[in-house]
Amino acid sequence: MINLPELCTAIEQSPAVTIRFGNVPLSLDNPLRSGTKSMERPGQILLFFGNEGRYLINDGQEIIIDVPSDIDEKSVRFHVLGPCLRALLGQQGLLVLHANVVLINGNAVAMAGEQKSGKSTLTAFLYQANCPLIGDDLCAVFVKNGIAYVHPGIPRFKLWEDSLRALGKEPHSSHFIHHEFQKYALSADKSISEPVQLSEIIILKKGEHHKLTRLTGMHALSTLGKQTFYRRSVKQAGVSIPHFDRLSELAKIVPIYEFTRPWDINRLPETASWLMQAYQDNSELV
Amino acid sequence: MLELNDSDILLRSEEHVSCDLHGETIVMSIKKSMYYSMNKIGGVMWEMLSQPLTFSQLTQTLLKRFNVNEAQCKNDISEFLNGLHEQGLLHVFHKE
Numbered sequence: 395m396i397n398l399p400e401l402c403t404a405i406e407q408s409p410a411v412t413i414r415f416g417n418v419p420l421s422l423d424n425p426l427r428s429g430t431k432s433m434e435r436p437g438q439i440l441l442f443f444g445n446e447g448r449y450l451i452n453d454g455q456e457i458i459i460d461v462p463s464d465i466d467e468k469s470v471r472f473h474v475l476g477p478c479l480r481a482l483l484g485q486q487g488l489l490v491l492h493a494n495v496v497l498i499n500g501n502a503v504a505m506a507g508e509q510k511s512g513k514s515t516l517t518a519f520l521y522q523a524n525c526p527l528i529g530d531d532l533c534a535v536f537v538k539n540g541i542a543y544v545h546p547g548i549p550r551f552k553l554w555e556d557s558l559r560a561l562g563k564e565p566h567s568s569h570f571i572h573h574e575f576q577k578y579a580l581s582a583d584k585s586i587s588e589p590v591q592l593s594e595i596i597i598l599k600k601g602e603h604h605k606l607t608r609l610t611g612m613h614a615l616s617t618l619g620k621q622t623f624y625r626r627s628v629k630q631a632g633v634s635i636p637h638f639d640r641l642s643e644l645a646k647i648v649p650i651y652e653f654t655r656p657w658d659i660n661r662l663p664e665t666a667s668w669l670m671q672a673y674q675d676n677s678e679l680v
Numbered sequence: 681m682l683e684l685n686d687s688d689i690l691l692r693s694e695e696h697v698s699c700d701l702h703g704e705t706i707v708m709s710i711k712k713s714m715y716y717s718m719n720k721i722g723g724v725m726w727e728m729l730s731q732p733l734t735f736s737q738l739t740q741t742l743l744k745r746f747n748v749n750e751a752q753c754k755n756d757i758s759e760f761l762n763g764l765h766e767q768g769l770l771h772v773f774h775k776e
Contacts, residue, residue, distance in 0.1 A: 611704035612717035619715075635697050638708050642699035 396470050401548075411455060411482065413474060418448040418460035439481045441473070449478050454485035472572040475548060480532050480623050488534040488545070489640040491621045493595070495528035495544050496520045499673040502544055502590040504533045506621040507598035515557040515659070516598065518580065519666040522561060527551075527582040528590055535592060535644060542592040542648045549584040552577045560659045594649050594679070597621070601654025604668045606678045614650045615641060651679070682762045682772065686736035689773040690761065692729040696769055709767050716767065721746060722760060729770065735761075 398413070422440050425433045433440040439451040446469045447461030457478045461470060483490045493506035494517035505513045514530060521527050529547020536543055555565045558578050569578040596606070597617055609617055618641055655665045672678040698707040705723035707716045718726055721742070728738060739754055746753075764770035 610702040612701075612706050612715055615699075615701055615706055616715050635710070638697040638699070642701060642706070645701055646699075 396467050398471060398474065401475075411457065413457045414459065416458040416460065418450040418458050420448070437485070439485065441477055441481065443469075443473055446473065449473060451478055451481045451485060454482055454487075457482060466573060468570070468572055472575070476531070483532070483534045484623070487636075488536050489637075489644060490623050491533040491535060491595070491618075492531065492623055493533035493621060494530050494551075495533050495547070495592075497526045497528060497586070497590070498670055501593035501673055502528055503593055503673075504544065504595045505598060506533075506595060511598040511600075512662070513598060514551050514553055515560070516662060516665060518551045518553060518557065518561055519662045520669065521551070521582055523666050523670060525670070526585045528586050530582075536589075537640075537643055537647065540647060542644055543589040544592045545589050546584070546586045549582045551580045551582060553580055554578075556659060560662060592648050594651060595621075596651050596653045599652055599654045600657045602656065603654065604656070604665060605654045606651045606672060607654075609650045609652055614645050617652070618645050618650055649679070682758075682765050684735045684758055684761065684772070685774070686734060687775040688735045689732050689775065690729055690735060690738060691732045691771045691773070692726065692764070693769050693771060698726070707769065709769055711768055714767065716763075716769075725757070725760060729764075732773075
């Protein structure tokens, strides 16, 4: 058995998702997409992690784990709570953005951007300044009655060593999230347990000054598309129509901004303050 | 370069998805997974191309609807249609 304390346990009701050990096939029949790291067919995604095992995700309801008996527990948690979870959320029809979500002055703001654009670090600074965390890394969005909502995610940050030190925390190898991926887990309070209305999506960019610029039309749509997981699989699996529809629906109802900021880890407290001030007086959110 | 005659029949391809966003018509080619943006007149033409029509019908309708010079209008429409054709978003049927 492996503990997954980050997830909620279903005690009195039937679980929304079952995660269990079992036999996972080496391949899928008639795949729509087949690669060295994954295969996909309607309702099934098979993920390969070399000598760390295989995982099968079924119909947005089940994750089956097939790993060597001597597997490191951290490896299983890393794969289940990362790639498997986002594949499962995608099967459930959710649009999954690679973003951190934080509550700023009552507004749920998704921070997206390229790898190493500082999503988690900036969010962690905002969290330290009393902005509740809604989710780290995975932002699962759904639209109901014309309003976009985001599901609360796992209450922890995944941070590089320099980010952790900038936050005044001492790195310790026991907090590595994976033995080959030297990010550290920093836990956060789970203060939000229900879906929250998504106010804005902010794309982090390198710049000289702090500035928020509203994106519209194709620029907004193509930028939003780049923040989703499985872009390649969407293209290859021929499921681009629902994906495009979800993206355009979200871009219509949630404002998307580009946020340029000085690229200096020592200036992150200033960046967090600037953003909180912008939400307090609404001066920059045009 | 696609040479268009007045009697050529035009029809947009089904291999796309599109939406209207903040006043722009955005079309994505399913085959190429590329986005294309159209302004107001482009959006009107894109809508008209959902049904088969001749090049002449398209140009005459736009000339009536928008106050533009005929030669310039034909030139701009040809350029737009060429772009669509290159991206696999337009079928052109030459009438015998």
